[in-house]
Every structure is written in C-alpha cells, then in structure tokens.
Amino acid sequence: DGGITQSPKYLFRKEGQNVTLSCEQNLNHDAMYWYRQDPGQGLRLIYYSQIVNDFQKGDIAEGYSVSREKKESFPLTVTSAQKNPTAFYLCASTIWAGYSNQPQHFGDGTRLSIL
Amino acid sequence: DAKTTQPTSMDCAEGRAANLPCNHSTISGNEYVYWYRQIHSQGPQYIIHGLKNNETNEMASLIITEDRKSSTLILPHATLRDTAVYYCIVSFQGAQKLVFGQGTRLTINP
Numbered sequence: 001d002g003g004i005t006q007s008p009k010y011l012f013r014k015e016g017q018n019v020t021l022s023c024e025q026n027l028n029h030d031a032m033y034w035y036r037q038d039p040g041q042g043l044r045l046i047y048y049s050q051i052v053n054d055f056q057k058g059d060i061a062e063g064y065s066v067s068r069e070k071k072e073s074f075p076l077t078v079t080s081a082q083k084n085p086t087a088f089y090l091c092a093s094t095i096w097a098g099y100s101n102q103p104q105h106f107g108d109g110t111r112l113s114i115l
Numbered sequence: 116d117a118k119t120t121q122p123t124s125m126d127c128a129e130g131r132a133a134n135l136p137c138n139h140s141t142i143s144g145n146e147y148v149y150w151y152r153q154i155h156s157q158g159p160q161y162i163i164h165g166l167k168n169n170e171t172n173e174m175a176s177l178i179i180t181e182d183r184k185s186s187t188l189i190l191p192h193a194t195l196r197d198t199a200v201y202y203c204i205v206s207f208q209g210a211q212k213l214v215f216g217q218g219t220r221l222t223i224n225p
Contacts, residue, residue: 006158033212042202042215043159058212090158101147101166104213106158 004107021076023091030096032074037088119203124220133190137203140184146207152199193223
C-alpha cells in the first residue's frame with residue numbers, strides 16, 4: 001500500500017549521542033517535512049524539502065540535520081546539540097506542484113526518549 | 116501562530132452527528148481550510164479541505180460560511196473510533212508548513 005513509513009516507532013538515546021530517524025514514502029511526492037510534537041502541544045516544523053538535494057530550515061531547526069538524496073527518503077538526525085530532544089517526531093509528504101493545495105499526509109511517528 | 120479558534124473539548128453520543136466548529140475570522144482569499152485528526156500516539160490523519168464551497172467525502176462534510184470566517188466539520192454518524200483531537204488549519208496554496216493549534220478533543224460516548 002502507498003504511504004509514509006517512519007522507523008523505528010520508539011527510539012532511546014543516550015546523552016551526547018546522535019540518532020537518525022527514518023522516513024520513507026512511496027507516494028511519489030515531491031515535498032517532505034519533519035515536525036516535532038511535545039505533549040499536549042501542536043506540531044512545529046523542523047525542516048522541509050521540496051526537491052531532491054534541497055531543503056530548508058523550519059521554525060526549530062537548531063540541533064537537527066537532514067538530507068534528501070532520494071525522492072523517497074528524508075532522514076532526520078537529532079544531534080547532541082539538541083538539548084531537549086525528547087518528543088514525538090512526525091514526517092509528512094505532499095505533492096508539490098508550485099502552488100498546490102493538496103494536503104500533507106503523515107506517517108505514524110517516532111517517539112524519542114533520552115536515557 | 117495558529118489562525119484558528121476551536122473549543123477545547125466536545126462530547127458526542129455514538130451514532131449521532133458530531134459538529135465541530137472552527138473560527139478563522141482573519142482568513143485571506145487564497146487560504147484553504149484543512150481538517151486533520153490525531154488519535155493518541157499516531158500521526159495526524161487528513162480528513163478534508165475546502166476553499167469556499169461545501170465539501171463532502173467518505174469521512175466527513177465541511178461547511179464553510181459565506182463570509183469564510185468560520186467552518187464546521189461534520190462527522191455524520193460518529194463511532195467510538197472517531198474519538199481524537201481534531202485540528203482546523205488555514206493555509207494558503209503552496210504553504211511550506213501547517214500550523215497546528217491546540218485542536219478540539221472530541222470524545223464519542225457509547
């Protein structure tokens with residue numbers, strides 16, 4: 001089935017470690033996004049990419065890095081510089097055709113916790 | 116910041132229609148109204164969106180007032196599985212991000 005796959009579902013990190021969250025989509029979508037959600041809060045944009053080999057910072061990019069080497073994949077690395085990484089991380093994608101009104105579709109998220 | 120106002124919580128009986136209101140009085144002409152819902156520990160699920168006409172799909176109906184300053188999401192026959200947080204979002208075409216507010220926590224009661 002077509003969709004967005006995030007892995008792993010749960011991830012634990014030790015202090016000082018970098019961790020990478022996976023996001024893969026087989027929807028042939030051009031644009032991909034990473035959001036962060038804290039308990040009881042809405043989503044905040046970390047990074048987004050509209051095309052392969054290009055990406056832009058969102059509202060809370062500090063302490064995070066991304067790459068977009070393939071259209072299907074948009075991995076997020078949470079670096080040791082991110083001081084409060086415990087959160088629920090959501091990946092989304094959408095068709096990007098200039099000024100498209102098509103909605104973003106989300107994966108089921110990765111819950112990251114610090115040991 | 117979110118451009119919408121929604122009630123914090125609502126209850127609805129199973130089998131009845133659930134009507135979720137949303138105020139977006141500052142919406143501009145090229146902004147769409149999107150509705151998503153999020154069940155605990157899952158990613159947001161897209162429900163429906165519209166510009167100015169009423170819209171219906173297999174999940175819900177969206178009623179937008181003529182002045183576009185408010186809208187209502189209607190779940191025609193609510194089930195227990197519709198219990199979730201519902202988000203109303205306004206966004207212009209091609210926007211890079213969706214701004215999620217606090218949403219409405221809808222509880223469907225047996």
